[in-house]
Amino acid sequence: MPRGTSLADVYDRWHKSHPKPDETQCSEHKSRTRRMVPTSDHGIGKRWQVRYRDLEGHQRKENFHTRAEADKRAAEVDVEIRSGSYVVPAETKQTLGAYAQKWLDANSVGPTTALRYEATVRNHIVAHLGRRELRSLNRPSVVQGWIRTLQDGGFEVSTIEGIFDIFSSILGMAVEDGLLPKNPCKSKSVKLPTATKKKIVPWSLERVRAVINGLPERFQAGGKLAFGCGLRQGEIFGFAVEDIDFRGGWIHVNRQVRLVGTKPVFALPKGNRIRSVPLSAQLAAALKAHIRRFPPTAVTLPWAKPDGEPKTFRLLFVDEKGRAYNRSVFNMGAWKRALVAADVIPPRKRGARYLQAAPEDGMHALRHAYASVLLDAGESIKALSEYLGHSDPGFTLRTYTHLLPSSESRTRKTIDDAFREAEAEAEA
DNA sequence: CTTATTTACCATACCTCAAG
DNA sequence: CTTGAGGTATGGTAAATAAG
DSSP, rough: TTTTTTTTHHHHHHHHOOOOOGGGTTTTOOOOOOOOSOOSSSSSSSSSEEEEEEETSOEEEEEEEEHHHHHHHHHHHHHHHHOOOOOOOOGGGSSSHEEEEEEEEHHOOOOOHHHHHHIIIIEEEEEEEEEEEEEGGHHHHHHHHHHHHHTTTTOHHHHHHHHHHHHHHHHHHHHTTTSSSSSSGSSTTTOOOOOOOOOOOOHHHHHHHHHHHHSSSHHHHHHHHHHHHHHHHHHHHHHHGGGGGGGTTEEEEOOOEEEEEEEEEEEGEEEEEEEEEEEOHHHHHHHHHHHHHHHHHHEEEEETTTTOOEEHHHHHOOOTTSSSSOOOIIIIIIHHHHHTTTTTSSSOTOOOOHHHHHHGTTTHHHHHHHHHHHHHHHOHHHHHHHHOOOSSSHOOOOOOGGGGGHHHHHHHHHHHHHHHHHHHHHHH
């Protein structure tokens, strides 16, 4: 703006060349006033300003060096506000790294999940995209390229999905905050690698028996309980003598032992869902024998979080020092050795540091074996779902549907049984 | 020193909930 | 019933530490 030009002159020129916007034309949004004024008259800094009200009615100002730029921006703002793609310009300049931290801080999830979110953001999101400005992420190609680098990293599809979900959630919040016009993760052109759905292959009964036999004596009944009632590992570790109803033939799954970071705590089972499971006579006998041999040990741990209220339960299965089992120690030690004893994995080679086992040969395999045996015997999905503690029978069905005996084999078996019965009657 | 155990942290499968 | 988004427990390795 040339020196000596008065503010009034500028206003005048502006209004002459830019007729007042028609009120009715833009009544669907709140951007009504937009005008340009010089911000200073000494030739320094930005001299043209666009003013408007944003979607929430807050007044916004943006400064420009030239009138042409300001004009262009003013037009853009109107279009953006009308179409809903408007974002606050200044705040989109923050980096993804900074915004991801806000997302982490705003979350209220459990400690396990918080740890995972924090690690995922740090290792997979901020590491690759952390220095980018938020608004620069509004391009599907950028997101797709990032997915590609994850793929090249050799991660499982399920892992990439997990990382992507968190990323999408962060950008989703940015959209809600008005910092991004839309979430590029939702774009049609952003594609995740497709997963081949893995089917659970249950252990054979021989393997179940062999591995249980290979466990240390103090935990053999624990293995039997895991297989015989389908409990999760943490639920076995938290199983107490008061959870058994010998008379009625039930066990109650009321808690688990969980690690919060490295601190063990008692907590409700996964999904905060307690349940009861029928107890077979043989398993009951095994538990009684175990209790005689290894009397229940009172263990006190905080409830739910390390600084939670201390609770004491008389646990059936504790380590040699009378502590609740630490799953990391257990899986590395007793469990792996049982796998070796059962010939599931080879013994450790000289010089090798660890016993190697496949992920599907963890203790969870006993739970899967339980499900498999029940389905094979014709137990209903509904009942199985209850015993496993699934809240959704649909999930149980999806997980185990391939283990349901086929209709043909059920038919053959039924007829075979009928024949046997008929022959038995004829003989009598 | 070598080997065993524990700790710290990461990857993955498992699981819930509710909307479509 | 199916599916997508959100969340959690289990499986695993390497570094740190303790034990032999």
